[in-house]
Structure formats: C-alpha cells, structure tokens
Amino acid sequence: MADLLEIDAVCASYGRIQALSEVSLKVPQGAIVALLGSNGAGKSTTLNTVSRLVPVTAGQIRFAGEAIQSWPSHKVVSAGILQVPEGREVFRDMSVRENLDMGAYRRNDAAGIRRDLERVFEYFPKLQERLQQKAGTLSGGEQQMLLIGRALMAGPRLLLLDEPSLGLSPLLVQQIFAIIERLNREGLTILLVEQNAAIALGCSSYAYILENGEVALEGPSEHLRRDDSVRRTYLGG
Amino acid sequence: MDLQLALIFLQQGIASGLVSGSVYALLALAIVIIFKTSDVPNFAQGEVFMAAGYVALYLFVFQQMPIWVVLPATLLAAFLAMALFRRVVLDQVAKSAKDLVYLVIATLGLSYVLKGLVRRTGFGDTPRSFPALVPTDSVMIGQASVTLLDLAIFGTAVAVMAAFFWMFNYTKTGRAMRAVGMNPKAAQLVGVDLRRCHMLIWGLSGVISAIAALLISPKILMTADMGSIVMLAFAAAIVGGFSSLPGAVVGGFIIGIVENMVGLFISSRAIVLAPFLAILIVLVLRPQGLFGGKLTIKKV
Ligand SMILES: Nc1ncnc2c1ncn2[C@@H]1O[C@H](COP(=O)(O)OP(=O)(O)OP(=O)(O)O)[C@@H](O)[C@H]1O
Ligand SMILES: [Mg+2]
Numbered sequence: 001m002a003d004l005l006e007i008d009a010v011c012a013s014y015g016r017i018q019a020l021s022e023v024s025l026k027v028p029q030g031a032i033v034a035l036l037g038s039n040g041a042g043k044s045t046t047l048n049t050v051s052r053l054v055p056v057t058a059g060q061i062r063f064a065g066e067a068i069q070s071w072p073s074h075k076v077v078s079a080g081i082l083q084v085p086e087g088r089e090v091f092r093d094m095s096v097r098e099n100l101d102m103g104a105y106r107r108n109d110a111a112g113i114r115r116d117l118e119r120v121f122e123y124f125p126k127l128q129e130r131l132q133q134k135a136g137t138l139s140g141g142e143q144q145m146l147l148i149g150r151a152l153m154a155g156p157r158l159l160l161l162d163e164p165s166l167g168l169s170p171l172l173v174q175q176i177f178a179i180i181e182r183l184n185r186e187g188l189t190i191l192l193v194e195q196n197a198a199i200a201l202g203c204s205s206y207a208y209i210l211e212n213g214e215v216a217l218e219g220p221s222e223h224l225r226r227d228d229s230v231r232r233t234y235l236g237g
Numbered sequence: 238m239d240l241q242l243a244l245i246f247l248q249q250g251i252a253s254g255l256v257s258g259s260v261y262a263l264l265a266l267a268i269v270i271i272f273k274t275s276d277v278p279n280f281a282q283g284e285v286f287m288a289a290g291y292v293a294l295y296l297f298v299f300q301q302m303p304i305w306v307v308l309p310a311t312l313l314a315a316f317l318a319m320a321l322f323r324r325v326v327l328d329q330v331a332k333s334a335k336d337l338v339y340l341v342i343a344t345l346g347l348s349y350v351l352k353g354l355v356r357r358t359g360f361g362d363t364p365r366s367f368p369a370l371v372p373t374d375s376v377m378i379g380q381a382s383v384t385l386l387d388l389a390i391f392g393t394a395v396a397v398m399a400a401f402f403w404m405f406n407y408t409k410t411g412r413a414m415r416a417v418g419m420n421p422k423a424a425q426l427v428g429v430d431l432r433r434c435h436m437l438i439w440g441l442s443g444v445i446s447a448i449a450a451l452l453i454s455p456k457i458l459m460t461a462d463m464g465s466i467v468m469l470a471f472a473a474a475i476v477g478g479f480s481s482l483p484g485a486v487v488g489g490f491i492i493g494i495v496e497n498m499v500g501l502f503i504s505s506r507a508i509v510l511a512p513f514l515a516i517l518i519v520l521v522l523r524p525q526g527l528f529g530g531k532l533t534i535k536k537v
Contacts, residue, residue: 053425077428089423091416102416105409106428150427 003062004029004158004189005050005081010059010069012049019045020213022059027158032180032190034200034221036234037210043193044086046210047160050191051083052076063158078106080157086166086193088143090150092136096127099135099146103153112155120149123179141172148179159183159190165199177203197234201225209234243502245380250498252381258493259394263449264470265477265485266398267442270405273418273480274438275327277340281347282446283467288351289315289447290454290463291360294367299360304370311451312444319443320436322347328432352461361461369455390452397448398486401441405482414438469496472512476519478529487527491515 005027012020020042027033037043048054050061052073061069063079071079091099100120104113121128124145130138135146144164151159164180165173173196181203184190194200201207201221209217209230217230224230264282271279293311296302302310330343355361371389375382405411416424417434425431457463473492477484492512499511519527 051426053422072430073425074428074430077426083426085423085426089420089426091419091423093419094412094415098412101409102412102424102427105413154427 002029003027004064005191006060006062007046007050008060008062010046010049010061011057012045012054013057014054018213019054020049023210023213023215024059025208025215025218027189027191028206030184030187030189031206032184032192032204034197034204034207035191035193035210036195036197036200036207037216038195041210042213043210044162045213047083047085047162047191047193050076050081050160074106077154080155081160082151082154082156082158083160084147084151084162084164086162088140088147090135090138090143090146092134094135095132096135096138096146097131099150100127100153103150105154107155113153116153116155120152123152123182124149141168141176144168144172144176148176152183157189159188160193161190162193163195164192165194165196173199197230201235246501247498248379248381250501251494252378252383252387254494254497255490256383256387256391256493257453257496258473258490259391260449260453260466260489261469261473261492262486262489263394263397263445263452264467265473265489266401266482267445267449268467268470268474269477269480269482269485270414270438270445271442272474273482274414275323275340275435276337277327277344278471279344279442280341281322281344281351282442282470283464284348284351285315285319285443285464286446286450286467287459287461287464288318288355289443290367290450290459291355291358293447293451293454294365294459295358295360297367298365308451312447315443315447316440317443320440323439324432324436327435348464352464355461361459364458364460366456366458367451367454373455386455390456393448393452397445401445402482410437469512472516475516476527478526481526481528484526484528 003026007023007025009022009024010020011018011022023042023046025033025035035043035046045054049056052068052071056069059069060067063081068076068079091102094102100117104116107113126142127145127149130142135143138146148164161180164176168176177199180190180192192200192204201224204221207218207221207224208215217224264286268279268282271277289311292314293307296307296310297304326343326347327340330339369386371386373384373386375384376388405414413424413429413434417429417431421431469492470489473488474485475488476491477486477488492515495515496508496511499514500508
C-alpha cells in the first residue's frame with residue numbers, strides 16, 4: 001500500500017547537539033508502525049520534526065506525497081497529522097470538555113465535530129463522566145485518554161503516539177492498546193513510539209529501532225520479536 | 238473628624254477611587270494578558286498608553302478630524318504598533334536569545350522609543366488636555382460628587398472589561414489564548430498558530446491601553462511622562478496575583494480606592510505611598526495575591 005508518511009534522511013539538532021542523523025522511515029496507509037529505542041535515542045524528536053516543532057536541518061518529510069518539512073505546525077494539524085505527546089500535556093486549568101474542544105480547533109464542521117465527540121465518548125466513557133472536571137485534576141490514565149481523545153477531535157489521518165504506556169498500570173496499558181488497535185482497525189494510520197517493546201512489537205506490523213539518533217535496525221515486527229539482539233536489549237532476554 | 242464628614246469622605250473616596258481605578262484596572266488587564274501568555278512583564282505598557290493619547294490628540298486637535306475617525310484610528314494604531322512589535326522585534330529577539338530577560342529588555346527599549354518619538358514631535362512640550370467628549374457637569378451619587386465624564390469613564394471601562402472577559406472565556410479565539418498561556422506546546426499540537434495568537438494578544442493589549450488613554454486624558458494634563466501611571470497598574474496586577482484577569486480588575490479598583498482614601502483621610506502628600514501600602518498589606522496577608530493560585534516555586 002502507498003506510504004502515508006515518509007521520513008527521508010532527516011537530520012535535526014538542538015543547538016550543537018545533533019539529535020537525529022539521517023533518519024528514514026515509512027508509515028504505510030492503514031498500518032501501525034512502531035518506533036523503539038532507549039531514553040534519549042531521538043524518538044520524540046522524530047515525532048516533533050513531523051509535527052514541525054523541531055526544525056529539520058536536512059532531509060525530507062512527505063505526507064501523502066507532499067513535502068511538509070518547511071510547513072508551520074498548524075498547517076500540519078490541518079492536514080490531519082496529530083501528535084499525542086508524552087508527558088501529561090493537557091490544558092490543566094481547562095475542563096475536559098474545553099480540552100476536547102481545543103482538539104477541534106482547526107475545524108469548522110459542527111456536525112462532524114459533534115460526531116467525533118460522540119465517538120470519543122464511546123472509546124473513553126470515563127471522559128464523558130468528567131466533562132466539567134479540570135484536566136489537571138484527572139488521574140494519569142485519564143489524562144492519557146484525554147490526550148488521545150483531544151487528538152481524535154481533530155479528525156486525524158495519521159496519529160503520532162508518544163509513549164502512551166508511560167506510567168500506567170498494566171491493566172490500563174492493555175485498555176489503551178485495545179483502543180489503539182481498534183482505532184487502527186477503523187482505518188487510522190499510526191506511528192507508535194514506545195519503550196515497552198513487547199507490547200509495541202505485538203500490535204505493529206513493522207518497526208524501527210533508534211539508537212543515538214540513527215536507525216539501528218528495522219524490519220517486520222514479527223521478525224524483530226524473534227531477533228536475538230532485540231530480545232536481549234529490548235525484551236529483557 | 239466627625240462621623241458625618243467621615244461618611245462623606247468614605248463615599249467620595251469610593252466614587253473617585255472607582256473612576257481612577259477603572260483606568261488602573263484596564264492597564265493592569267493589558268499587562269496581565271501579556272504576562273499570562275508571553276511570561277513577559279511589558280514595561281512599555283505605560284508608554285503605549287501615553288503614545289495612544291498623543292495619537293488621538295494629534296488627530297483630533299491638530300488635524301481636526303471628526304471624533305468618529307479619531308477613536309477607531311487611535312485604537313487601530315495601538316493594535317498595529319503592539320502586534321508588529323511582537324512579530325518583528327520580540328519574535329526576532331526570542332529566536333536568537335533563549336532567555337526571557339532579553340524580551341523584557343526589549344519592552345524597556347520600546348518604552349524609550351515611544352517616549353523619544355513623542356518628545357521629538359514637540360507635542361509633549363506643553364502639557365495639554367484632550368477635550369472632554371462628555372459634559373463635566375457634576376452629579377451627586379449618595380453624598381459623593383462625580384462628573385458625568387467620571388460616570389462615562391467608569392461605564393466604558395466596565396463595558397470594555399466585560400466584553401474582553403466574554404471573548405476570553407467564551408469564544409474559540411479566547412480559548413486558544415488561554416491554551417497558549419497554559420501550555421504553548423500543546424496549543425501548537427492542536428493547531429494554534431502561536432505567532433498569530435501572540436500578535437493578537439499584544440494588539441488587544443494595545444487597544445485596551447489606548448481605551449484607557451482616551452478615557453482619562455480629558456481629566457489629566459498630558460505629558461510625555463504620563464505613562465508613569467503604569468506603576469499603579471503594576472501594583473494593581475500584583476495585588477490581584479499577576480496572572481489573574483479578575484484579579485487585575487479588582488486590584489485596579491482597590492488601588493484607586495486606597496489612593497483616594499489616603500488622600501482624603503491622611504494627606505494628599507501621602508497618596509504616592511498608597512499603592513505600596515496596598516501591595517504590602519496584600520502580600521503579607523496573601524503572598525500569592527488576591528486571586529493568585531497556589532504559590533509554586535519556579536526552578537531557575
Ligand atoms: N529541547 C531540547 N533541547 C536540547 N536537547 C534536547 C531537547 N529535547 C531533546 N533533547 C536531546 O535530544 C536527544 C533526543 O531526545 P528525545 O526526547 O528525542 O529522546 P527520546 O527517544 O524521546 O527519549 P525518551 O524515551 O526519554 O522520551 C536527547 O539527547 C535529548 O537530551
Ligand atoms: Mg521521548
């Protein structure tokens with residue numbers, strides 16, 4: 001199938017520190033692709049170059065065939081690329097409802113927004129119960145649900161998920177990933193950043209492993225799951 | 238002082254305090270919306286206020302333009318000046334220097350530029366007053382004497398603040414502004430155009446300052462130094478907690494009333510101390526300000 005997102009030899013740096021050197025990866029339409037790696041490998045930086053929060057110093061990023069590496073961040077959102085950031089980046093002093101409304105910031109189709117709100121409530125009934133609660137007072141798991149819900153409110157074509165399992169109980173991780181797989185079955189393309197390699201390799205079709213800002217290894221997730229070096233380093237033996 | 242007189246003073250102090258307080262409240266609001274979203278105290282707010290007053294004076298008195306042209310032209314000039322300052326100067330400074338201190342220094346620079354410009358034109362050499370658009374006949378409210386102009390100042394200020402609160406709390410644009418203040422990264426991730434949002438906020442802050450100038454300049458002698466009134470607006474913002482909009486407004490009225498009370502009950506020479514007195518009392522009793530959230534220690 002055609003590639004929805006292509007990252008082609010992208011370099012990025014923070015001041016003099018080179019964070020990414022010639023990272024290339026592809027996300028086919030309709031797939032879940034995993035991006036793995038240890039702390040500081042450059043996973044979040046990769047997502048942020050796509051979301052246009054981090055400047056690209058070399059290389060190209062294409063979305064549905066169009067070069068987007070010099071777009072402003074809001075244009076990327078309008079095109080349908082939505083990032084669910086790591087850490088609890090909610091609007092703390094806004095209600096859950098307002099956070100979800102912010103997700104639809106670039107849309108004007110009232111009917112479509114209402115439909116997507118219903119859909120978010122269907123995935124995360126917890127959010128509907130807490131519509132008026134301040135987002136900052138939600139539990140960690142609820143905030144993660146809110147972040148995903150907020151991104152869904154934009155009507156995305158591609159979801160960039162940054163460590164959705166971080167800091168959640170095993171049960172919650174299962175629930176979140178059940179929803180991620182369901183979203184994918186319903187047609188959403190997903191680039192999934194994870195440190196939990198076992199679960200990421202379980203739900204993705206293809207995976208890349210970053211080390212020190214470079215792609216160290218890539219392949220179908222099933223192969224990587226059986227690869228000895230991957231097992232030793234990322235799957236704990 | 239007998240009780241009767243004290244009661245009259247009390248009423249007069251509140252009435253006059255609400256009038257001067259509405260100007261402090263407007264300016265404090267202009268300062269706080271910028272601080273909440275840019276983390277920068279805009280030290281040029283007083284000079285923007287002053288320059289807007291002179292733009293109006295120039296158009297109305299020297300160019301003899303009709304008032305229905307002067308008012309929108311002044312507000313537009315204030316909007317554009319502030320929006321462009323944000324876009325051209327601050328964005329550029331922010332790009333090359335990560336530290337917020339440089340942005341603060343840039344606002345100090347703007348204040349000197351504006352003052353210098355007004356001085357160069359020479360309009361500020363002789364103190365003038367903007368002609369009052371509303372009659373200055375006195376009316377009694379209770380036992381306090383105020384002018385119709387005072388009532389117009391207070392009424393307009395309250396209406397402007399109400400409109401602004403509505404915009405900030407209930408419109409999509411206002412929600413985006415609050416989002417930028419809370420979490421600029423998350424705001425970008427949902428598609429807020431940060432640059433445009435900041436320009437809009439700085440522009441609106443300029444408009445609010447210009448309205449304050451148009452309201453008060455018939456009552457004062459305009460000079461190039463009239464922007465120093467902004468110290469009282471900063472005092473108001475501090476009293477209110479510095480990042481709370483309702484706090485800024487309430488703080489403005491408190492400073493106005495305290496100032497007038499001190500003038501009436503103690504001495505007109507003690508007025509300059511009044512705002513510091515108010516800050517001192519509030520900060521001792523409530524270090525985070527009247528409307529400030531919990532105190533958080535910022536890591537530096
Ligand atoms: N804003 C920043 N300024 C300077 N350096 C940064 C910044 N953000 C990230 N880095 C550096 O870039 C490198 C890659 O960071 P990145 O956040 O992309 O890693 P990551 O793979 O997402 O790690 P983690 O799993 O811990 O989230 C790290 O060495 C990090 O220290
Ligand atoms: Mg990361």
